[in-house]
Structures are given as structure tokens and as C-alpha cells.
Amino acid sequence: MALCIAVRGGGGGTATARLLTSLRRSWCLPAQQTVQRFRHIPPPLCCRQSTTSTIATDVNNAPSHNSPEQNAHHNPRRRLSVAIVGAGPSGFYTAKYLSSTVLKKLQSTAAIALASTSAADDDGGAADDNGGAVGIHNFFNYRGIDIDILERLPTPYGLVRYGVAPDHPEVKNVEKEFASLFIEHGSTSDGETTTTIPSSSSIIANKLIAHNSISTLSYFGNVDVGHSISLSQLQSLYDIVVLAYGCQASDKRLGIPGEAELEGVLSAREFVAWYNGHPEFGHIGPIVQRCLWPKSLSEEEGDATDGNNNNSSSSSDTAISKARVVVIGQGNVALDVARILSKGTSGLIDTDTPTSVLEILKGGVSHVSIVGRRGHVQGAFTIKEVRELTKLNDEGYDVAFLVRKEELEMGMTESSVAELKGTAGRPKTRLVKLLQEAAESTDDNSASKQVELRFLMNPKRFEPDDSNKDRVGSVVCERTKLVGEPFHQQPIGTNETEIIPADLVLVSIGYRGMPLEGMKELQIFDDKKGVVKNVQGKVTGKNNLFVTGWIKRGPLGIIGTNIMDAKETVASIIEFIESGELNAQQADGSKVSLGRVGLTELLGREGVEFISWPQFMKIDAAECDRARLRSDAQPREKFISTGGLLKIALQDN
Amino acid sequence: MNQPSYKRFLTKLFYHAPSASSSGQHILGLTNTSTMNRHTKNQRTTIRWHGDGPGPNAPTVNLTFINPDDTQTTISARVGETLLQCAHRTGIEMEGACEGVCACSTCHVILTQELYDQLMDETEDGALKENEEDMLDMAFGLTHTSRLGCQITVTEGMEGSVFTLPKATRNFYVDGHKPTPH
Numbered sequence: 001m002a003l004c005i006a007v008r009g010g011g012g013g014t015a016t017a018r019l020l021t022s023l024r025r026s027w028c029l030p031a032q033q034t035v036q037r038f039r040h041i042p043p044p045l046c047c048r049q050s051t052t053s054t055i056a057t058d059v060n061n062a063p064s065h066n067s068p069e070q071n072a073h074h075n076p077r078r079r080l081s082v083a084i085v086g087a088g089p090s091g092f093y094t095a096k097y098l099s100s101t102v103l104k105k106l107q108s109t110a111a112i113a114l115a116s117t118s119a120a121d122d123d124g125g126a127a128d129d130n131g132g133a134v135g136i137h138n139f140f141n142y143r144g145i146d147i148d149i150l151e152r153l154p155t156p157y158g159l160v161r162y163g164v165a166p167d168h169p170e171v172k173n174v175e176k177e178f179a180s181l182f183i184e185h186g187s188t189s190d191g192e193t194t195t196t197i198p199s200s201s202s203i204i205a206n207k208l209i210a211h212n213s214i215s216t217l218s219y220f221g222n223v224d225v226g227h228s229i230s231l232s233q234l235q236s237l238y239d240i241v242v243l244a245y246g247c248q249a250s251d252k253r254l255g256i257p258g259e260a261e262l263e264g265v266l267s268a269r270e271f272v273a274w275y276n277g278h279p280e281f282g283h284i285g286p287i288v289q290r291c292l293w294p295k296s297l298s299e300e301e302g303d304a305t306d307g308n309n310n311n312s313s314s315s316s317d318t319a320i321s322k323a324r325v326v327v328i329g330q331g332n333v334a335l336d337v338a339r340i341l342s343k344g345t346s347g348l349i350d351t352d353t354p355t356s357v358l359e360i361l362k363g364g365v366s367h368v369s370i371v372g373r374r375g376h377v378q379g380a381f382t383i384k385e386v387r388e389l390t391k392l393n394d395e396g397y398d399v400a401f402l403v404r405k406e407e408l409e410m411g412m413t414e415s416s417v418a419e420l421k422g423t424a425g426r427p428k429t430r431l432v433k434l435l436q437e438a439a440e441s442t443d444d445n446s447a448s449k450q451v452e453l454r455f456l457m458n459p460k461r462f463e464p465d466d467s468n469k470d471r472v473g474s475v476v477c478e479r480t481k482l483v484g485e486p487f488h489q490q491p492i493g494t495n496e497t498e499i500i501p502a503d504l505v506l507v508s509i510g511y512r513g514m515p516l517e518g519m520k521e522l523q524i525f526d527d528k529k530g531v532v533k534n535v536q537g538k539v540t541g542k543n544n545l546f547v548t549g550w551i552k553r554g555p556l557g558i559i560g561t562n563i564m565d566a567k568e569t570v571a572s573i574i575e576f577i578e579s580g581e582l583n584a585q586q587a588d589g590s591k592v593s594l595g596r597v598g599l600t601e602l603l604g605r606e607g608v609e610f611i612s613w614p615q616f617m618k619i620d621a622a623e624c625d626r627a628r629l630r631s632d633a634q635p636r637e638k639f640i641s642t643g644g645l646l647k648i649a650l651q652d653n
Numbered sequence: 654m655n656q657p658s659y660k661r662f663l664t665k666l667f668y669h670a671p672s673a674s675s676s677g678q679h680i681l682g683l684t685n686t687s688t689m690n691r692h693t694k695n696q697r698t699t700i701r702w703h704g705d706g707p708g709p710n711a712p713t714v715n716l717t718f719i720n721p722d723d724t725q726t727t728i729s730a731r732v733g734e735t736l737l738q739c740a741h742r743t744g745i746e747m748e749g750a751c752e753g754v755c756a757c758s759t760c761h762v763i764l765t766q767e768l769y770d771q772l773m774d775e776t777e778d779g780a781l782k783e784n785e786e787d788m789l790d791m792a793f794g795l796t797h798t799s800r801l802g803c804q805i806t807v808t809e810g811m812e813g814s815v816f817t818l819p820k821a822t823r824n825f826y827v828d829g830h831k832p833t834p835h
């Protein structure tokens with residue numbers, strides 16, 4: 001096994017390693033130093049030139065036997081190159097656990113090798129032959145790991161930046177941990193990152209390994225896999241490719257009349273991306289504005305209009321929209337959008353909600369109904385999010401939370417009662433109790449705004465507004481009742497209809513994963529489930545593809561769920577290497593995984609302006625610049641266009 | 654393979670740490686804070702759980718963690734720090750995605766029944782705080798004696814206690830966990 005690698009990884013491998021060191025110098029350093037170096041050597045150019053020339057020279061001049069570099073050339077072990085597609089939580093957790101697992105592997109294989117080399121010295125050689133530990137020997141062939149994260153947007157963090165509600169800043173804290181991976185692994189071996197650490201011997205060993213840059217991490221923002229570079233190109237550049245591109249490309253639709261035709265029927269996904277400042281969803285703002293502030297409504301606001309300008313943005317920041325919003329679906333995303341709409345500026349001023357969004361949301365919306373087909377026991381939301389709604393009024397946001405007692409009673413079928421039993425029912429039982437308390441609550445409802453949870457209501461069609469036939473005016477719902485065994489109850493129509501007025505409808509019944517460009521041919525995408533076909537994270541078929549996160553298991557679960565998921569995928573990657581599968585796939589020798597060097601060269605050739613981590617740090621710093629902020633408490637003011645983000649990242653200082 | 658050069662590499666690697674691999678300790682996932690602070694001082698990056706804990710002169714107790722890979726690590730915890738702070742200070746693999754403010758449930762840890770009851774008795778009304786209970790409801794692999802590591806403060810009475818970190822099975826998704834919808 002070792003021999004086969006030696007042949008493949010010979011001259012080119014060493015050149016690659018040398019280049020990697022120089023590349024690492026230019027773009028993997030912690031932000032501050034690197035930003036400075038950027039001014040002198042634009043990385044794409046420098047990489048492009050040196051990549052081609054050095055490798056060519058090396059291949060042409062095969063090392064002579066007694067060259068001073070002999071040892072290096074004969075060292076058969078090379079670095080494992082891994083590309084991760086998508087810089088969301090699942091991509092970052094996979095990078096984190098893959099590098100720590102590889103470090104662990106190298107520690108134990110290094111120790112075994114140390115033992116066996118001394119044994120070899122004793123008995124005169126042939127230590128490599130002690131059979132058995134095939135897996136370990138496959139690992140032996142790597143002396144480190146280089147992980148590159150490719151992201152289609154200039155900015156990383158996926159739904160943490162563009163999904164998690166801005167009034168949940170503590171959830172976004174995880175960004176700091178992800179960023180710290182670049183400080184731990186994006187370093188050179190020049191001692192920049194060493195520090196005093198607890199003096200356990202194994203930690204010292206670990207540190208020494210890190211010191212030798214056994215593991216490096218790089219970021220390639222603004223690289224859209226499927227467009228900037230094809231999946232198959234990526235597969236041939238890297239030993240391993242991990243798909244972590246999430247489910248933000250599409251969503252589930254109701255498929256009822258009016259949904260596609262009427263203005264003002266949006267998906268919660270689009271609305272969430274807009275209020276989080278996603279650069280591709282700026283067009284949602286004007287639609288929301290027309291729905292929340294139509295001419296007639298804004299005129300009702302005494303102070304709203306200035307005569308010849310009926311653009312409602314002139315109404316005051318605290319004006320409450322009289323609009324009625326209907327949110328369809330009962331997961332946490334539905335509760336997020338309802339809460340954001342109700343809170344309005346007063347609840348969001350100190351968050352990273354873009355100012356342009358606050359100018360449209362203003363004082364919030366007076367009526368939000370969250371509608372679901374099933375009962376309260378089947379709701380997909382969790383208690384923390386519901387409790388937040390119950391507290392809005394006490395916290396001074398002027399929002400009442402309403403639940404109808406009769407709907408809770410209707411939902412408490414025998415089967416629903418059974419669903420609450422046992423340990424598994426504990427979280428649900430607490431949630432049901434909270435909803436019952438809210439329904440019983442006799443608090444006076446003098447709040448100016450309200451959020452209502454409506455159960456057992458099935459939307460059948462959207463009707464246009466009386467005065468504007470192109471815009472939504474109401475949602476026609478049919479009352480349902482629950483029928484069936486516990487956990488299999490179905491909402492069955494009762495022919496009783498209720499019409500809920502709606503100036504804006506947000507359909508929140510789930511995100512939907514889509515195949516990458518070029519994936520269809522590989523037959524690895526499950527269209528029905530909207531996920532990449534896999535067994536424990538290994539994409540099915542003979543390939544070097546793995547998958548993790550939402551695009552692996554569907555759009556379910558919190559950030560933490562991606563940890564266990566990433567660990568499963570990492571275990572599968574390790575097995576793929578240790579079982580010899582990776583070597584077997586590369587055995588024909590035609591493939592040299594150029595990894596980072598090859599990617600940089602290819603992007604340069606294609607004219608793709610990628611964003612490095614230090615360049616992203618410039619965006620980060622600019623967004624947090626005090627001059628941009630509305631208040632001391634606002635954590636950042638995002639740049640909300642791709643052009644704006646790229647400009648900051650690519651400018652010279 | 655070129656044995657001599659490789660051996661030199663290894664010797665260099667382990668020169669200061671001959672027993673590195675035999676200790677069986679869990680040392681990865683260590684956050685290198687002092688470096689972080691140095692490089693990002695002006696970029697709002699400080700990690701709360703590292704900063705505020707009691708100093709090295711605080712009294713200590715021995716705690717044992719059962720790691721996800723079934724190895725055990727015994728560490729010396731400082732009285733007054735949270736279990737999460739302690740885990741991060743000593744290199745135990747406990748996540749803390751929200752930085753210890755009870756908003757993520759990634760610091761989930763499983764207690765012995767005895768310790769769980771003991772801590773319950775010490776609370777004001779014999780129950781967990783509402784927000785910890787709410788977050789636990791979303792935790793992966795919830796048990797009767799589950800707690801959040803960021804909400805437990807190390808006390809003198811914990812000497813010798815054992816904490817189990819929830820295990821990721823190879824097959825975590827099919828093993829009965831239904832991820833919280835979103």
C-alpha cells in the first residue's frame with residue numbers, strides 16, 4: 001500500500017507540499033498579518049503562476065538519487081485534501097471533527113510507528129510487514145489534512161447568518177466558534193499560534209502536531225459549486241468531497257389556487273432571507289412594503305403621508321401596520337416570522353436586522369395569525385419559541401398572544417391524549433400545558449398588536465383583494481378534525497369554511513433541498529425527499545462524495561443536530577480511507593489530487609473572484625464599524641448586496 | 654518508506670511527550686483562547702465561558718467524564734466555574750454553541766441519578782429553571798437525568814462525580830431520535 005502511494009505522490013506531491021506552504025503563508029494566516037500581505041501579492045495571481053511552473057519543473061526533473069531533497073522526495077506520505085461544499089453549521093462542524101479525528105489518528109499511528117520503527121531497528125527492518133492493521137497503514141500515507149470550504153455567497157455561516165432570527169443573537173454566537181477554527185487551523189508553522197496551554201503531555205503532543213500544520217483550513221467564498229466549478233471537477237481535484245449545501249434553494253408549496261398567481265403570497269423562506277439581509281432577496285422588500293403599507297392603509301395613519309408622496313416609507317418609524325398577515329404552517333420558522341412581524345422596530349432596533357428592513361416593518365403588524373391543519377399536540381414548534389410569544393406583552397412589545405380554548409378542546413382527541421403519554425411525550429406535555437394556560441389567560445387584551453395561533457384550519461385557496469385583483473386579500477380555510485390512531489392522526493375536512501382576511505401570506509411548510517447542477521446525471525439525488533442519497537453520510541455509489549447537514553437528512557433539526565450528523569459523516573469518511581476504498585478508487589494512478597492549489601488555479605483560469613477568510617474578515621470588520629451602526633447595541637449592519645460585499649472584501653485595504 | 658527520516662520526524666514530534674498516545678485522554682476540540690484574543694481583540698471575539706471563571710487558586714474537585722468514545726477523563730474542576738467552562742478549560746469534548754447562555758442545548762450532559770437528585774434538592778423550588786428545561790426538550794438523546802453543562806456550577810459537594818457525554822452512534826439518525834422540526 002505504501003508503495004502505491006509513493007509512485008503516485010512522488011515529485012508532484014512534494015512540489016505541491018512546498019507550494020502549500022507558500023500558499024498558506026499568503027492566505028491562511030490569522031486575519032491581521034494576512035490582510036497586509038494581500039496588498040503586495042494578490043493570491044490568485046501568485047498561485048496561478050507558481051502552481052503551473054513549479055509542478056512542471058518538478059515533473060520534468062525527476063529527483064536524482066542523491067539530491068539533497070532526497071528524503072522529502074522519498075517520503076511517500078502526502079496530505080489528504082478535502083473540499084466541503086457549503087459554509088453552514090454542517091460544513092463547519094464537519095471540518096472541525098474531521099480535522100480533530102485525523103489529528104487523533106495521526107497521534108495514534110505515529111505512536112504505533114514509533115514503536116514499530118524502534119522494533120525494526122532492533123530486528124533489522126521489515127516492520128511495515130506486520131499484517132493486521134491495514135486501516136492504520138492506509139492512514140499512514142497521509143501526513144496531514146487540508147480542508148477547503150467552498151461557499152456560493154461571499155459570506156459564511158449559512159442559516160446562522162441568513163436564517164436564525166435577528167432577535168436571537170445568542171444563537172448566532174456559534175459564528176465565533178466557527179471563526180476560531182480558522183485561527184486554530186489556518187496557521188503557518190512559524191509559531192504564530194502557539195500559546196501556553198494546560199501541561200498535559202498529550203496536549204503538548206497535539207500542539208506539536210498542530211505546530212507542524214498537520215491540519216489547515218481555507219475558505220473560498222463566492223464560489224458556486226455547479227456554476228463556478230462543476231461537481232465533477234471538484235471530485236477530481238480533491239481526495240474527498242463533502243456536500244453540506246443545505247436546503248435553502250427551494251421550499252415546499254401548498255399547491256392551492258392563488259398561491260402562484262397572487263402578489264403577497266410569499267414563502268417564509270424568502271421572507272426570512274429578506275429580513276436577515278440575504279443578498280439575493282432584496283426584491284422581497286418592496287413586495288412586503290406594498291402589502292403592509294398599501295395606499296389606503298398608510299393614509300389611515302394620521303402622520304403617515306405628506307400629500308404628494310404616497311410612498312409609505314415616509315410614515316413614522318413606530319407606525320403600526322393595520323395589515324393582517326397569515327402565516328401558514330406551525331414550525332419554529334412560522335413562529336419566528338410571526339414574532340419578527342409583531343415586534344417591529346422597537347423589538348429589533350438593537351439587533352442586526354438591516355435598517356432597510358426596519359424601514360418597512362416600522363412599528364410592526366397589528367394582526368398575525370399562524371394557521372395549521374392539525375391540532376396543537378401535533379404542532380412542530382418547540383416550547384421555547386411558544387413561550388417567547390406568550391411573553392411579548394410583559395416584555396413591553398405591546399403584543400397579545402391568543403389561543404382559542406375551543407380549538408385546544410377539539411384537538412384533544414383520545415389519540416392526542418395518548419401521544420402525550422410516556423417519557424417521549426414529556427416535552428409535548430409541557431407545551432400543551434403552556435398553550436392551555438395561554439388560552440385560559442384573562443389578561444386584558446388592550447395591546448395594540450396580536451399574534452394568534454389557529455389550529456385545525458386547512459387553507460384551501462387564496463382569494464384576491466377586492467380593490468386589487470392581483471394581490472391577495474384572504475385565505476379560505478376549511479375546519480378539520482383529527483381522525484386516526486396516535487401519531488397517525490389525519491386532519492379530515494368538515495365542510496365548515498372560515499375566511500381569514502390577509503394582506504400578506506407567508507407559507508411556512510418547510511424548506512426543500514435541490515440537486516446541484518450536474519447531479520441529476522449521477523443519480524444520487526432523491527427528488528422525493530429532497531436529499532442526497534446516502535448511507536450514514538457516504539453518498540451511494542462508487543465515488544468520493546459524502547454528505548452532511550440538511551441536504552443529508554432534510555430540513556429538520558437545530559444547529560446542534562448537525563454535530564451528531566457531522567460525526568456520523570466523519571466516521572464514514574475515516575472508514576472509507578481505512579478500508580482502502582479511497583486508494584482503490586485512485587489506484588489507476590491517473591489522479592493526482594491537486595486540492596487547494598488546483599482549485600485556486602482553476603478559479604483563476606475561469607475568472608472567479610473568490611473571497612478568502614481574511615477578505616471575509618474585512619467584511620466582518622466593516623459591518624461592525626461603529627460609523628455604520630444605528631446604536632451602540634446593534635451588533636452589525638450587514639451589507640445586503642453581493643456587489644457591496646465583494647467591494648469591501650476585494651478593496652485594497 | 655524512508656524509515657530513518659520518518660523516525661526523526663516522529664522523534665521530533667514526541668520528544669517532549671513520550672506518553673502522548675498511551676494516556677487515553679481526550680484532548681481535541683481544545684479552543685486556543687489566548688491566541689484568539691490576541692488576533693481578534695478588535696473584532697468582538699471574546700469567549701465568555703473562558704473569561705469569567707474562578708482563577709487557578711480556587712478550590713478544586715475531581716470530576717470524571719465518560720467521553721463519547723467510552724474513554725474516561727478525570728479532570729480537576731474549579732469550584733465556582735460552570736461545567737462547560739471546566740470542560741473547555743481542560744479539553745473535554747463538550748460543545749457550547751451559544752457560549753453558555755442556555756440557547757442551544759449542545760452542552761447536554763447526563764448525570765448520575767444521585768447527583769441529579771442532589772442538585773435538584775439544592776434548587777429553590779426543587780425544579781429546573783424554566784429556560785433550561787425548555788432547552789433540554791430539544792437536546793439530542795434526552796434522559797431523565799439530563800442537564801445543560803452551562804447551567805451547572807461546580808461545587809465542593811461534587812467531588813468524584815461522573816458525567817456522561819451523549820454519544821453519537823454511527824447510526825444516529827435511525828436510532829430513534831426525531832430531530833426537532835424547524
Ligand SMILES: Cc1cc2nc3c(=O)[nH]c(=O)nc-3n(C[C@H](O)[C@H](O)[C@H](O)COP(=O)(O)OP(=O)(O)OC[C@H]3O[C@@H](n4cnc5c(N)ncnc54)[C@H](O)[C@@H]3O)c2cc1C
Nearest residue numbers: 086088089090151152158159163225245246549550558559
Ligand atoms: C428560519 C430558520 C431559523 C432557524 N433558527 C434556528 C435557531 O434559532 N436555533 C437553532 O439551533 N437552529 C435554527 N435553525 C436550524 C439551523 O439553521 C440548521 O439546522 C442549520 O443551519 C443547517 O445547517 P446546514 O449547514 O446543513 O445548512 P445551511 O445553514 O443552509 O448552510 C448551507 C450553506 O451552503 C451554501 N451553498 C448552497 N449551495 C451551494 C453551492 N452550490 N455551492 C457552494 N455553497 C452552497 C449556502 O449558501 C449555505 O451557506 C433555523 C433554521 C431556519 C430555516
Ligand code: FES
Nearest residue numbers: 753755758760803
Ligand atoms: S452552551 Fe448553549 S445551552 Fe449550554
